[in-house]
Amino acid sequence: MPNEAGGAECVSSLSERELIGRIHRRLPPPPDWLVVGIGDDAAVVEPARNRLDVLSVDAIVEGVHFDRSFTPPAAIGHRALAVNLSDLAAMGATPRLALLSLALPGTLPIAEFEEMIASLTAMAARVRMTVVGGNLTRIEGPLVLDVTVIGTVKRRQTLTRTGARPGDDLYVTGCIGGAAAGLQMLRAGMAPSDTTELCIRRYLYPEPRVRLGALLGRNHAATACMDLSDGLADAVRQLTEASGVGATIDGNALPIEPSAKQWFAEHGRDAVNESITGGDDYELLFAARPRQRGRLKAAERHGDAPLTRIGSCTADPAVILSQDGVNRTMPFGYHHFR
Amino acid sequence: MPNEAGGAECVSSLSERELIGRIHRRLPPPPDWLVVGIGDDAAVVEPARNRLDVLSVDAIVEGVHFDRSFTPPAAIGHRALAVNLSDLAAMGATPRLALLSLALPGTLPIAEFEEMIASLTAMAARVRMTVVGGNLTRIEGPLVLDVTVIGTVKRRQTLTRTGARPGDDLYVTGCIGGAAAGLQMLRAGMAPSDTTELCIRRYLYPEPRVRLGALLGRNHAATACMDLSDGLADAVRQLTEASGVGATIDGNALPIEPSAKQWFAEHGRDAVNESITGGDDYELLFAARPRQRGRLKAAERHGDAPLTRIGSCTADPAVILSQDGVNRTMPFGYHHFR
Numbered sequence: 001m002p003n004e005a006g007g008a009e010c011v012s013s014l015s016e017r018e019l020i021g022r023i024h025r026r027l028p029p030p031p032d033w034l035v036v037g038i039g040d041d042a043a044v045v046e047p048a049r050n051r052l053d054v055l056s057v058d059a060i061v062e063g064v065h066f067d068r069s070f071t072p073p074a075a076i077g078h079r080a081l082a083v084n085l086s087d088l089a090a091m092g093a094t095p096r097l098a099l100l101s102l103a104l105p106g107t108l109p110i111a112e113f114e115e116m117i118a119s120l121t122a123m124a125a126r127v128r129m130t131v132v133g134g135n136l137t138r139i140e141g142p143l144v145l146d147v148t149v150i151g152t153v154k155r156r157q158t159l160t161r162t163g164a165r166p167g168d169d170l171y172v173t174g175c176i177g178g179a180a181a182g183l184q185m186l187r188a189g190m191a192p193s194d195t196t197e198l199c200i201r202r203y204l205y206p207e208p209r210v211r212l213g214a215l216l217g218r219n220h221a222a223t224a225c226m227d228l229s230d231g232l233a234d235a236v237r238q239l240t241e242a243s244g245v246g247a248t249i250d251g252n253a254l255p256i257e258p259s260a261k262q263w264f265a266e267h268g269r270d271a272v273n274e275s276i277t278g279g280d281d282y283e284l285l286f287a288a289r290p291r292q293r294g295r296l297k298a299a300e301r302h303g304d305a306p307l308t309r310i311g312s313c314t315a316d317p318a319v320i321l322s323q324d325g326v327n328r329t330m331p332f333g334y335h336h337f338r
Numbered sequence: 339m340p341n342e343a344g345g346a347e348c349v350s351s352l353s354e355r356e357l358i359g360r361i362h363r364r365l366p367p368p369p370d371w372l373v374v375g376i377g378d379d380a381a382v383v384e385p386a387r388n389r390l391d392v393l394s395v396d397a398i399v400e401g402v403h404f405d406r407s408f409t410p411p412a413a414i415g416h417r418a419l420a421v422n423l424s425d426l427a428a429m430g431a432t433p434r435l436a437l438l439s440l441a442l443p444g445t446l447p448i449a450e451f452e453e454m455i456a457s458l459t460a461m462a463a464r465v466r467m468t469v470v471g472g473n474l475t476r477i478e479g480p481l482v483l484d485v486t487v488i489g490t491v492k493r494r495q496t497l498t499r500t501g502a503r504p505g506d507d508l509y510v511t512g513c514i515g516g517a518a519a520g521l522q523m524l525r526a527g528m529a530p531s532d533t534t535e536l537c538i539r540r541y542l543y544p545e546p547r548v549r550l551g552a553l554l555g556r557n558h559a560a561t562a563c564m565d566l567s568d569g570l571a572d573a574v575r576q577l578t579e580a581s582g583v584g585a586t587i588d589g590n591a592l593p594i595e596p597s598a599k600q601w602f603a604e605h606g607r608d609a610v611n612e613s614i615t616g617g618d619d620y621e622l623l624f625a626a627r628p629r630q631r632g633r634l635k636a637a638e639r640h641g642d643a644p645l646t647r648i649g650s651c652t653a654d655p656a657v658i659l660s661q662d663g664v665n666r667t668m669p670f671g672y673h674h675f676r
Contacts, residue, residue: 035390041563042393054380055382061475063479153382
């Protein structure tokens, strides 16, 4: 059945079973611990020995989390899994399995469906994660990708948001602001070029800090950790509130992506503000005792991103952003509903 | 913020956090095995000892799986969990935990959100299942409830679709056709009355066969099992194909809901056809060796529904419906995409 754009075959011309078959074909041979895989009422798996299960679900919705006019299908599939992997990383967990629940508009071209799935399953394979099952449904509305992931972690290596203490240093992985700038570039209709490619890539294909999260859990260096899905400002507020502390963040120390900083400057926007309130940077924020700096150096060497100290936790519950000698209250981040 | 209907406060006037709080408040105290619950990047749970994990995800989408004009919020919440519990029952698993991922239109009245959640969490409590986490997002489109469930089962008690052998009897739990008739009644604008109440209830508030599924797994009576989410005809085709057998179904033996039969007759519809192709009956279809009839009697006594023998498996791969002395090919069931 041709779609509105004319010509391309769309998913409404296939049965649910045929679509599931197209996902199934892209999956590598299942591991031993998968007792019953795709094709039954449910998947059956053997639990990992001496590990806790870490569970997360996150949905990305067309029109809310991505705009199909400038987000290629491969980026949609990538992001759907990446946002979930970031949650596992924030707990110190190693990815194990995923369930995909997709609500597809009937007019979605089959080719786009295939690109989305190819990208998602490629990322799953890269982090050695098995897609064990899922669900497909039609929707009269936007495309929705809902992914459930399960990772594993040893009990004493679990990272939560609640363990930060006054005096702990606060760190962020990688760079911030790149995704927010990338989204602005895409909205402005910019094509990838020398100056925009990195930020656009950061927005479209975020790299969750899977390796670093697991390392931080394993070497017991972090006292609390969470990911930056809704921006650094929001993450600092949430982590400190969960831990019952406050924080002072050094605005001059923030690792802002250089090409993002340039973009913000060229467009008369405040780089710090844009970088801490913009979402979509799937980096980790974590707290660590000052004496753990040696362990953090080791994690940085073996991990997949630099670590930057951006401030410290305080007994006073206020969350302060200190920049060029001026202190102000940390701005609020992005909220979905209000 | 008033919604279009005028007056009622809707979810867009609350933050994501406030909405999560309203779910959280309805949950009973968490069990010991929940190491980290709602409020962190992910949930952390201790696996059940000597059990396999059984995982399923299923979404219900407004406009595809339910019509908000005649489906009350309590029924929407109930169905979102029920369809998943039915998958666990079909595997012989005992429910353990759930993750809720909800995509909410901003105009959804808060009161409807609360009714939906109250109904869903009440059902979870009834089957002793813990809601360990989830995700909320806004959607510019239909309401979507995506639920992931995990149950547990002993390895040798796992029920799959693949174990049926020629000569096995085929059984169905409870009654069929009630949900299909109930949906027709609702679409025709019928109010619940003496003759319609049961069918409407069957459609709006399906009772998954959680207890019976676990019993069938435990007593090793069934060789294969699946649930009827897309109708009996579809289930018979899928179970027999997965097992590499065929089947003959006795159309005269089908346990059709009496008030549904009456409704179909009054409206000139074929009761057998409507009952086997209509979806939404969350009953179980299973195969069992003829010598297991004693064990099945015991399961029926301790379970929550009658069991009816509706035919048997054949070496010939054809799936035949035999009715009033006439044999025909089993009709095809409901498909989401085509």
